[in-house]
Every structure is written in C-alpha cells, then in structure tokens.
Amino acid sequence: MFAVFGSGAVALGAAVAAPEPGVPVAVAALGETATPTATATTPPPRPVPSAELPASALRTCSVAGLLNDSRFGTLQAQVLNAKTGELLFERDPSTASQTASSMKVLTAAAALNVLGPDFRATTKVVAGTEPGTIVLVGGGDLTLTRLPSGQEPVYTGAAHLDDLATKAKAAYEAANPGTPITRIVLDSSYFSGKTWGDTWPATERGTGWLSHITALQVDADRANPQVFLSPRGEDPIGRAGTAFASYFGNVPTEQGTAPQGAAELASVFSQPLSTLIPQALIPSDNSLAEMIGRHVAIKLGLGNSIDALAAAIPQGLQAYGIDTSALRTADASGMSRNNAVPPSYFTRLFLKIHAGEGNLGIIRDGLPVAGQSGTLNYSNRFFGANAVARGHIRAKSGSISSAYTLTGIIDAADGSSLIFAIYATGNVGSGARTAIDTLATGFYKCGVNLSNT
Template structure:
C-alpha cells in the first residue's frame, strides 16, 4: 500500500512537470495548423509568394516558418533594418547640424562678403528655423549683405535619387530628392517637398483656392481647377514638370468640399532651402545684394550660428510611424558620412550591412539597394527580419525603436501611424507594434504582438507578387489575428 502511494506521488509529480510543457506544444501545433490552412486556402495568395517567420520574443525560438528563407521584396520593412543600424551607429541622442557662416567683415551693419548656409543632412528644417537663423544675423547688427547667399550641400554627394527609384515617383513627396541641405513643409518632416492645400471657390464655376506651406514663390502653380456643384466629383490631378518647379493642378472640387492637401517633391531641394532662407532674411530686414548660388564653404569662414535638429529617437517617430522614405535615405547617407567620411548610398549601405551582421543577420542573404525599401531590387528573407526583431530587444535603445513602431488600431497619427485604420478588433487593437510596407505587388508587415496567453511573439509576413496590395493587408491582418490568439 505504501509502495502504491509512493508511486502515485511520483506519477503526480511527473505529470506536474510534463503537463505545463505539453500544453504550449498543443497550442503551437494548433497555431501551425491554422496558419498552414489559411495560407493554402486564401484565393488571393494563389500565384503569390508568402514568406512568414514567427519567433518567441523571449528566446528567439522559431515557432513557425513558411518560406522564411526565401528572399523577397521587403518594401518599407526595409526601414526596420535602417532604423536599427542608425540607432546603433549614430545613437539615439544624435542630432543633425546646420551652420550659418560669414566670410569677410561687418562694417556699419554691412557684411562685406558672402553668407553661407551649410547643410549637414537635417531633414527637419522648417521655415521657422530659417527665421531663427535670420534673427541671429540681425542680432549681430547685419542689415545688408554685400555678397552672395551660398548653399553648401557637400556634406553628402550630389546624387539625388536612390538607384532604383521609379521615374513615376519623381514628383512625389516619398520620392523627393535627397540633399544635405533641404527643408520640410510641416513637422511630419517630408523633406524636399511643399504642401499644397486646395479649397473650393466661393461659387460654382470659380477656380479652387490654392495655398502652399511654406508660403514660397520657389514653386510656380498653374491653377486649372474648377469648383463644381455640391454633388459633383472631387477629382484633382497634380503634375510637376520634369527638372522644374512648375506644378499644374487640374480637376474639379465640389463647392461644399473640405478640400484636399497634397505634398509634392521639389526639384533641387538645396535651392529650395536657400529660397526660404532668403525670404527669412528679407522678413528680418536684411537686404541681399548678391545672388543665390551653390558652393563650398571656405575654410576661413566664421560660424555665427548653429542649428541642431531634434534627437534621432524623436525623429524615429515620424520616420517609422509615417514610413518616411526621405528620412531612411538621409540616415543611410549620414551613416556613410560619419563612419567613412563619404555621404553616399554606396558607403552608407556598406556601413549598414556591417552593423546588421552584429545582430546575427546573415547579410549574405540580403540585397540592399536603399534604406527605404522603395526599390523592387531589395531582397530580404522573413527569417532575417524576425531575427533582427529578436536581437534589438537587448539594445539600450530598444525602447526608442519599439516606441517608433505603428500601433494597431490607435487613431492618433503619431501613435497608430500606418496601422491607425487597421486591426481594430479587441484581440489585436493596441497589442500589435509593427512596421508596414507597400510597393506595387508587395505588402509586408513585421513586428511584435502580445498574444491572448500573455506571451509576446515576433512575426514577419512578406507577401510578394500580389494582384492587389489592399487584399494583401487583409491577409496580413487575418494572419496576425490568428497569431494573437496563440
């Protein structure tokens, strides 16, 4: 009898140690079964390729893999790689600088020489920042410049577009030119672009009313719009002439419409920044007698004012939440400049690749052509993205990285970002922190999800060769909902 009791105690002890281990296995098998069934049966995936990698966030263990080693186009999931590398190389407290310098002497409120504006990559410069620069010159007693206003953008090379940027994206804000000296219209910091707001006229038949932010004559707008009846169509088209800053707006706008905002990339952002600075000088009562031109700052020029940008950790929010391509490409060039002394895509991507290897990424499986993911030549396996998301959790800057990711279903723009209108059901809203990605025929999403069981899982879902990217997003949302129920 005693022996039976001992055996019973041993059996109970054994089951107590085994059952907690077998329960997740059953759940894991169920997860695998659900994901396999969904991926094999969804008609919108027929003819497409789905790369999926799911890991345990605690130990990095692969829980699920579906073509996870296949190289696929990442779209803006490339920004996960760029952000991690930039945080590692530059640091979360890194700031961009812009310098105002003078050459020559100041006599009787007149600068006898040139005024220089030297850009060092800051994508956050607003019109109000140029106002501050002009105000500082005014404090020095300068009322006239007997010389030129020279923009120095030599911090980076003079290649303005990444290697594979489509021509059709040239006028868009997300395809704007990259320069070490540039400007943004708003604090979304879409550098190298101007925002145009179109509102209906007072009466039917009137042209629409147009305003630009910032207010500038750097762009010329040809208004071919018509205000139509309240039940008419709202259809506007914007076209910027190649190699010029002439923007033609055509179409119709109902008289009761709230209007529309559009961001257009400018041609030559260095001169755009200079035009805004010249405007600020005039508004501060400083006369410029010379010309606006590009050039290199002389060694003996004197710095009279230095503007610093927000910290990289703060810039990461509009960069990642709103998927800002310009920020990504600027960070690539900045990494190249800081590490190798050359602010180019070539050197920046070399630095980025070397840094990614430190996170356990097999860089031999990657094809990196830019920092934003706009290229259709970029190739990244889903398993490498999930590996990155595991590794960065150990970095001191991880809180800033995680904070920058869009949060599912949260309506505030700088919280929900590109996920603010997605995944609003109870099991996923506020529980998914992930970077989205979209280019033609491609939809991707990678990040972290807090599951029903209280675990955090890491996922990377890459859908390529889609007929409809919108349907791809619905597929992603369904897959994440299944993962969240784990």
C-alpha cells in the first residue's frame, strides 16, 4: 500500500507486484486451501493538514530588464502587496542606507505619535524686567509670517506677526499706561545647539531649500515669504526681530531670554500638526521637518538640539511595533548623509500608513502624487513612457548628492495597491530619479503579478 501526500491531496491504493521474468510464482493447487495470511490490523490514522493551504499564485511579470540601469548606483528595493503584506519583490531590503528626504516620513510618523495631530507651536510676547521692555519669545514656529494679515505666505494659514504685535501692544499699554515700549528682547532659547547640520551643504540656504534652525524666525527665513525656493539668510533671529520692531517704531532689539515667570502679554499659534505635515511632505520642506523633529525631542524630554533627534525619532516610532534598532537619525529632514534606514522599514511603516493606522492617514493623504503635486510634479518626474503612472503613485521622494529615494504607495494598473521603497545610492546623479521612476512604473504595470526574478 502506498500513501502519497502532496499539496493536501492524498492517493491511496493497493497493488500486486508483477513477477519478474523467470521467477516462479507460488499458487494454491486446486482443491487445496491457501496458506493463511497474517491477520490484518487497522493502520493508524494518517496525518492530514488542519487546513488546506492554497498554493501561491505564480507571478510572471518581471522587471528584471530595468534593474541593470547604471544610474541606480547601488540599487535597493522592496515591494509588498498592500492588502496582504505578501512580499512581491526585493533587492537587498535590509541594509540601512541613506534616505534623503524620505526621512521626513519617519519624522511625521514619530510626531503624530508623540505630539498628536492637534499640536500647535506657540509664539508669545511677555513683559520684560525693566520698564519699557517686552520680550518676543520664539516657540519653534518657523511658519510665523511677517506678511500683513490678509496676505498668505508659503505656509497657508500661518500665524501673522502683525497680529501678535497688535495684541501685545494693547496688553502692554493697558498694564503700563503712559510708559512707551523702548526695547525688545528676542528669546530664541527654546531650541539650542548648532543651527546647521554637520553635513548640510551651505549652498542649500542660497538655493532656498533650508534655513538655519532657530526657535524664533519668520517665514522659515525666506527673503520672499511667498516663494517656496526663496533664498534664506544668515540671521533668522535678527530678521524676525526687525520685522517685529517695525510695529513699535523700530525700537532697538537685542537677543536674550525672558525672565522667569514673566507675565504673558499675547500669543499666536501655528497651524496644527495635521496641516504642517502635508506642508512639509508635499514640497519637501526641510526647515519645517526640522522644526517638527525638534518638538518631538522636546516633548520626549530628550533635549532641544539637533543632536537629540538621534534618540527622539526612533523612540517616537516605537509605538508602531516595527524594530527601530537599525535606524540612524542625524536630522529630521533627510538632508544629512549620516541618516540610514533599511528600505524594509519604510515598507512596513507604509503598510500602516496605507491602512490609516492611528493618525497615519494624515501622512498618506499628505504625500506628493506623481504628475499632480509637489516634488513628483516637476518636469523631470514621470515623463515620457513613465507618464502612464501619473496619478497612481503617492510617495515621498528624496534627493541628495549621494542618495535618491522614492517610498510610498502605488495604485497599480490591475486595481491592486502596492507598498514600495526604492533606493539609488553611492555613485549617483540626478539621472537616478528617472531610473527610479521607470522602475516604479514597472511595478505599477505589473501589480500583484510582479515577479521577484
């Protein structure tokens, strides 16, 4: 008796072996009784699987022809089925590598956990120690604008400096009738330490991608508050102080700190974090991401400097239940080449983002969309044959001189949703963006039929 088990199917049968040629076969003579055989016993129950498992579908759509593009430098990638979490494709997904601006997704996720979507940063004015003195206290709101109320800056809905000045002047005069304001102290002590990351290129200020990070500044220190890539200056605190003093007859300003327990005269608030996150992700606003990261560190009690982010961002992410031991966090924006995150961390986090776990739906809805918004709507993204994926890829891009990345969600041509991360690092140039877009478009075309070969 032979028992054959395979894929849950069982075939049982008894067979009589055929005699080999020349070998005599013993048979019972007519009228004689055959020799009795041993009494048959009941065999033990055969093992069967508790549940029949369907075979995995054979996936036949390959992107192998796209992988040898030299523009990738060193390619890493991973793709998951968003519905089931099934691995569809991977190339070295577990090595922690430079993230570029995809790091902003981790900063946003940490902030939503630690600060909550309703968090707002505060800028206030308090009374000084001497008559005629008021103190402008920066609370880490880099979106505060010096444009007059009624005009919108880059950060739509931001608090206005003139509103704060009007409230402060009225409160001061009510408390100090007949005593004019003659001096303004500028307190930016809410953030400490260096204002510029160790590996951030200084050229990023001139090109408008990043400001010095101080707790007191206006319009993220843009020369033109209404132009996203407007040059940034060298003294954001001074620019904010000059703008504020203009509402008080241009009285002198000086940097200092507010006295302990000083009476508050007025305050204004940033937009909630739920608004700030899309404002950081869609155009890839580095200053805003750094601002959010500092608030995470402060809330966790880990410090208020850029160095505190090394512990703050991973700690802020622990609530999502994904191992953070491989993460290296040098800043909150991804500008630093010292950041390192495995592509597989992004895909596991994006499974939760796609599902809208907790408040993570804010990230999903605040990502650039290929061919429609933010950094994925530039003329050098998803053009030519890759235009077929426009409107179907929602992802965060990253671009620094040594790393180009794209991480997010694909609504594939077959109606499925995919989670993906693509890194191009090392010896790379701007052409890596097109190589990444081409591979992402390949994923879009394959959908859940994507092969790992």
